[in-house]
Amino acid sequence: MIRLSIPLRQALSRLSLPVLIAAALGTALLGKADIQIVERLRMAVADTLAPIYGLAAQPVTAVRETWQSLGEWRDMRAENARLREENDRLHRWQAAALSLQAENTLLRRQLGYLPEAPARYHTARVVADAGGTYAQAVLLAVPPGSALRKGQVALDDRGLAGRVTELGSRSARVLLVTDMNSRIPVTLEGSRARAILAGTNTARPRLEHMPADTQPREGERVVTSAEAGVFPAGLPVGIVRRSANGAQEVELFARLDRLDMLRIFDFGLTGILPPEAVARPEPRPRR
Helix, strand or coil: CCCHHHHHHHHHHHHHHHHHHHHHHHHHHHHHHHHHHHHHHHHHHHHHHHHHHHHHHHHHHHHHHHHHHHHHHHHHHHHHHHHHHHHHHHHHHHHHHHHHHHHHHHHHHHHHHCCCCCCCCEEEEEEEEECCCCCCCCEECEEEEEEEECCCCCEECEEEEEEEEEEEECEEEEECCCCCCCEEEECCCCCCCEEEEEEECCCEEEEEECCCCCCCCCCCCCEEHHHHHHHCCCCCCEEECCCCCCCEEEEECCCEEEEEEEEEEEEECHHHHHHHHHCCCCCCCCC
């Protein structure tokens, strides 16, 4: 080990700061004098370190992919468990449905039941929403000569959506069940109580004019009633939900916020054909 004298160490300590300042200034001057030299030097360093970075990143990438695979495997196990549970539930429902079908067939045979003729329908595409005098309505594009009439029932693939209120040569307007002008006779499947489904211009229409001793259950299914020959009985509408203020509302089966296609059914009901059977639209409030 080389031992330096005290005066030499002091001299070196005093010279270190000026030497560093001079080196920094020299580097700055070199960069200003020839930028290409600095860029080539920087890229040479980057080229040298790039393979090292690549080798160092491989274990990290492998660990990340392994962790993602473990997460996907865990999610797959949970999804498989959910599907098995749902499959078991569907098998139980299938057994119950087959039992009810056999019982229904036996009862119809004993009663000499005459089945109703299947309803005719036309499928139409929704081309616009919310127009005209109604707040909640959609416009359908129909081919010329379609046998559509006012009052016919419109359904999507899940349930009741509304009814035809206006007809043109190539279009038809459907008043949705959520519109404040919509009034539909319905039946509660559990208690068989009848009510009127009244639109409120919101996503959930309300149940009105129910019997005084009727208290709908949360989640009870609501279907159409054949009262006055306006709608056929048994069309799926939705389930009962209680609002924050205690009102009895219906969460609809139909997805009215994403309507693309509607089926217009002709059930052959005379109660929906006269023009006076169609509700007169109330004026929309100006904003």
